[in-house]
Amino acid sequence: MEKDIQIIPLGGVNEIGKNMYVLRYKDEMIVIDSGVMFPDDEMLGIDYVIPDMSFLIENKEKVKAVFLTHGHEDHIGSLPYFLQEIDVPVYGTTLTLGLVRPKLKEFKLSDEKFRQVHIGDRVTEGSFKVEFIRVNHSIPDGAALAIATPAGVIIHSGDFKFDQTPIDGKVTDYHRFADYGNNGVLALLCDSTNANKDGYTPSEREVGESFDSILKNNPNRVLMATFASNIHRIQ
Helix, strand or coil: CCCCCEEEEEECCCCCCCCEEEEEECCEEEEECCCCECCCCCCCCCCCECCCCHHHHHCHHHEEEEECCCCCHHHHCCHHHHHHHCCCCEEECHHHHHHHHHHHHHCCCCCCCEEECCCCCEEEECCEEEEEEECCCCCCCCEEEEEEECCEEEEECCCCCCCCCCCCCCCCCHHHHHHHHHHCCCEEECCCCCCCCCCCCCCHHHHHHHHHHHHHCCCCCCCCCCCCCCHHHHC
16 A cells, blocks of 8 residues: 555564664665663573564665664664664664763764754654654653654654653653644554553652652661662662
8 A cells, every 4th residue: 555654563572672663664664762682591691682683684775764762771772783784863862872872882883873852853754754752761861752654643652651740850741642642643652561550650759758768867878779770869
């Protein structure tokens, strides 16, 4: 059909890690995220598991760009392996691209084609028009993607958390999602970790209050560990 579009997951479906989606319209493709998965106990000697990119490498002349939703390893970790084979623009927010740059140095790759964007920016690559929409997550500068295609609008949520009182005060842009919903969406690609559990996740601000209580009332040394990219908790 003239307006058929393909949504091709190369990783991140029914697993935690190596997130990578491909959208294809005719002879044009864009890639969403390029992550790694950390090995399980049976993968002795393995440091990272990356998506099978052979389909993209075989069709590299059709790939227009990569769009990154946020800076977690399971969404950016395999990008150097991708860029070794396919040299295209990479779009991402300030922090996201900042976390990728040291990885490129390890591989002696240039960031010449990095394209820094801000929340609310719209980018056109071929037949795809992509808008970056703010979402909350456990790392700052995360974005959902609204992708306008000839077949209709596809929403990729990125990783998100509906936090009404985020530490940085930058709340998920519910109104923009509602605008797209009112106008019609062809497909929603949505991260679903823990979506089958009842209830909701408390605000990150509550974690900060717990930190304050523990630190103020404890005269001894306090040792804390946190997920490395959870910058708000570190601060």
